[in-house]
Amino acid sequence: MNNHLRPLLTHWQWQAEAACRGMDSAVFYSPPDERGEDRRRREASAQAVCAACPVRSPCERFAVSNREAHGVWGGTTERDRLEQVRGNRSDWRAEAPTSGVPGSNGVDISHATTHG
Template identity: 65%
Template sequence: MWKWQADAACRGMDSSVFFSPNGERGLARRRREEAARAICRACPVSSPCALFATASREPYGVWGGYTEAERREDIVRHRAAGNPAR
């Protein structure tokens, strides 16, 4: 299940670019998230990473190029379309 992580572009990196520090807002947050997305765009395992984070309802961080807010929106859209909870 975690085998994909061996090929992660973020492996061994400082994880602070992927996770919001307390109180982070606005431009600082958008810049950090964009820096994380840039890493994810070049990652060969972005699909399994994004699927894992959504399926496990990972509440924090950028995973597979998606922020926590985007993952929450995806779950809301999924339910609004009449699909059962994931």
């Protein structure tokens, strides 16, 4: 079967294993007025969930490859991902394989919800 034609459920299967599955998305996304220490605390809480997640790497690759501009994904914050995209980090995973990661094969997933 052509990789571009595989069933959508298979395409998103990695999310079924996510530690954040079923959690309140407010853990991962900032309210518009959140700043400073409050934001750092919430991000640290989200990153703690991600630290033990079995799909942390595919989640991060998904967020980076799709230029996800909001929330904590795969343990990375918006700022972390922006720095990766700009090439400011030595651990940039641009060369990491994206096989099996939603969005890596041209499927439009821009309206998908991951957390929650």
